[in-house]
Amino acid sequence: METVKKQPLLSGILILFLAGMVFANIGGSMYDGLLPLYLKELNAEITDIGLFFTLSQFVPLLLQILGGWVSDSLGRLKAIAIGSVFGFLAYFPLVLADTWQWLLLATAVGAVARSLVGPSFDAFIAEHSSEQNRGKVYGISQAIFMIVMVVGPPLGGLLTGAYGFKLMLFIAGVFYFIAMLIRLGMAREAAKTSKSNTEKLTFQNLKSNFGAMAGLIFSGGLITWMLITDGLRDVSFQFSGNLFPVYMQEVGGLNYQQIGWVTSMFGIFMMLSTIPGGWLSDKMGERFPIALGMVLLSGALFILINIPQGALYQWWYYVGWAVAGLGAGISGPAYQSLISKAVPKEQRGLAFGLFSTSLGVVSLPAPWIGSQLWENFGPTFPFTITAIVILLSVIPIWLKFKLPKDSSSPLVSEELEKEKVTVGAD
Numbered sequence: 001m002e003t004v005k006k007q008p009l010l011s012g013i014l015i016l017f018l019a020g021m022v023f024a025n026i027g028g029s030m031y032d033g034l035l036p037l038y039l040k041e042l043n044a045e046i047t048d049i050g051l052f053f054t055l056s057q058f059v060p061l062l063l064q065i066l067g068g069w070v071s072d073s074l075g076r077l078k079a080i081a082i083g084s085v086f087g088f089l090a091y092f093p094l095v096l097a098d099t100w101q102w103l104l105l106a107t108a109v110g111a112v113a114r115s116l117v118g119p120s121f122d123a124f125i126a127e128h129s130s131e132q133n134r135g136k137v138y139g140i141s142q143a144i145f146m147i148v149m150v151v152g153p154p155l156g157g158l159l160t161g162a163y164g165f166k167l168m169l170f171i172a173g174v175f176y177f178i179a180m181l182i183r184l185g186m187a188r189e190a191a192k193t194s195k196s197n198t199e200k201l202t203f204q205n206l207k208s209n210f211g212a213m214a215g216l217i218f219s220g221g222l223i224t225w226m227l228i229t230d231g232l233r234d235v236s237f238q239f240s241g242n243l244f245p246v247y248m249q250e251v252g253g254l255n256y257q258q259i260g261w262v263t264s265m266f267g268i269f270m271m272l273s274t275i276p277g278g279w280l281s282d283k284m285g286e287r288f289p290i291a292l293g294m295v296l297l298s299g300a301l302f303i304l305i306n307i308p309q310g311a312l313y314q315w316w317y318y319v320g321w322a323v324a325g326l327g328a329g330i331s332g333p334a335y336q337s338l339i340s341k342a343v344p345k346e347q348r349g350l351a352f353g354l355f356s357t358s359l360g361v362v363s364l365p366a367p368w369i370g371s372q373l374w375e376n377f378g379p380t381f382p383f384t385i386t387a388i389v390i391l392l393s394v395i396p397i398w399l400k401f402k403l404p405k406d407s408s409s410p411l412v413s414e415e416l417e418k419e420k421v422t423v424g425a426d
Contacts (some may be wrong), residue, residue, distance in 0.1 A: 001100030003107020010140060016130045016186060019143050020080075021121065022222070024087065024179035025145070027172035031094070032257065033263045035103075036163050037246045042100035050371025053242040055104055057367075059111040067115030068123075072251065072348070076124040081187035083116030084180040091173035097165055123348035126340035134340060138333035146329075149267020157260020222342050225400035229393050240370050240382040244304075251309065251379050252301065252317055262317045266325040273329030281334035287401035290338070291394045293331020298361065300324035301387035306382040325394075341403060 010018075039049050071079040090110035097103050146248035158166035243351065248254045254262065280289040304320035307313050342350055370382040 009352050010137065011128055013127070013186075014141070016334050017077075017124060018141060020179045020182035020186065021145055022141070022179075023182065024084065024177050025116075025148035025233070026152045026155075027091075027175035027179070029148045029263075030156030031165075031169055031268075032177070033245055033259065034156055034165075034168075036242055037249060037256070037259075039100045039103065040246065042102040042103070042163060043098065046243075046374055047371045048100065048243065048367070049246065051369040051375075052100060052104065053367035054365055056107040056111075059108045060115060063111055063115035064118070067112075068119035068348075070116060071120040071123060075190070076120040076190070077183070077187040077190045079116045080124075081183045083111040083113040083120075084176075085113075087113030087117070087154055088176050088180045089175070090168065091176060095169045096174065097344070119348075120149045122340070124338050125336070126348055127345070130262065131341060135281030135333050135337045136275070136277040137278070138336045139275040139281075142274035142278075142332055143271045146267050146271035150264050150271060153260040153263035153267070154257070154258070157257040157263075158379060160260075161256040169207045169397070201328075222338075222401065223402065225338070225418050229396050229400075233390060239245040240386045241348070241366055243370060243374060243379075243382065247379055247383070248317060248345060252307065253309065253311065254314060254317065258314070258317075265318045266328070267323040269322040269325030269327035270332075271325075273326045274333055277330035278333035278337075280330065281337050286338040286403070287397055289334040290331045290401060291397045293327040293329075293334075294390050294394050296327030296330065298327075298387045298391035298416055300327060305383045305387070306362055309425070338401065338403070375421050 001200055004069075036049050044052065045243055067079070067083070070082075086109055090106045090113065093102055093106040093109070097106065123140050125138060126134065156172070159171060222350050247257055248259050248262065277293070280292075300323035301322050303323060304317065307316040307320070373382045373385070
């Protein structure tokens with residue numbers, strides 16, 4: 001009897017792809033959790049920090065969806081390579097800034113990178129997995145990716161505490177430079193070994209893709225509800241997420257190194273839970289792990305904002321971030337898998353860009369509003385709002401996050417048929 005060799009879940013090109021992502025995001029995670037404190041060091045007040053993160057959303061809001069379209073048109077690896085060049089350039093204003101306003105330039109240039117790399121990352125993984133094991137592949141990929149959250153924050157906190165922000169950011173830039181070289185090499189090899197089937201970046205192509213996606217958005221089905229729920233969560237996260245390092249420093253009394261280790265705890269537990277989360281997604285459907293993840297994330301916030309002050313209770317911050325890591329790890333693979341199944345293959349980049357942007361217009365002022373809530377109602381108030389909204393999001397998730405029972409293809413084909421009538425005539 002002839003035996004069939006079982007294919008590994010991760011192909012060689014996917015492993016190399018993830019290696020580039022790890023190097024790039026170790027650099028980013030070294031400073032990301034400390035960025036509000038870097039702003040403070042550059043003489044920003046609490047309200048300035050809220051204003052900074054509100055202003056920093058303008059460029060991502062404009063570019064995320066366009067970045068997904070570029071990815072769909074030019075190809076995943078080429079889009080990532082172009083984005084990586086911008087990502088490396090963003091480190092120059094980060095290192096050289098002498099006032100907090102200069103960091104807006106860094107976030108704007110970095111947003112170009114994220115708008116190209118982010119949608120391409122999720123779409124590339126979807127294209128290198130089957131529908132039956134997609135949750136597992138996303139889970140394993142995220143587990144590998146979470147190395148960045150285990151290594152980056154402690155390393156960033158250690159270097160910042162010992163040598164200051166400038167040297168830490170320089171080292172982070174070196175990590176990103178290595179990632180850029182890997183990605184440029186992958187794009188070059190892909191161009192040599194495969195036939196070009198990329199589309200031109202034309203207005204007609206953009207119009208056609210946006211029209212097809214608009215049909216999915218306004219259909220009243222799964223994509224509509226995912227966007228509504230994702231947008232409400234995004235608004236609530238923006239109220240408080242960027243203020244949490246300041247909260248841990250001013251209210252919790254944690255130093256740079258402790259903040260780095262606490263954030264690393266999030267990465268460790270997310271790494272431990274992504275593979276089980278992917279397995280749950282494949283076995284039980286996507287909505288169960290997504291709903292469970294939201295419950296855990298909400299519970300984590302309630303833990304973190306109710307920790308008594310004093311060094312004796314600081315270990316509770318590790319507990320809270322560990323629970324948050326479990327929630328993110330369990331829900332992440334299922335969420336990505338659901339998006340990849342709910343949209344046509346040729347529009348996955350656009351879809352992931354859209355979900356990255358979410359209801360960005362609505363959430364745009366949220367960081368500034370969150371800083372005002374901190375100033376006027378106390379430090380815990382914006383975090384309480386976030387926790388409540390995340391918990392309430394479980395209701396639409398459980399009721400509406402459903403694919404057709406047989407497979408995702410009927411949903412996709414049905415929507416495509418609609419688009420042939422409404423958009424295809426152009």
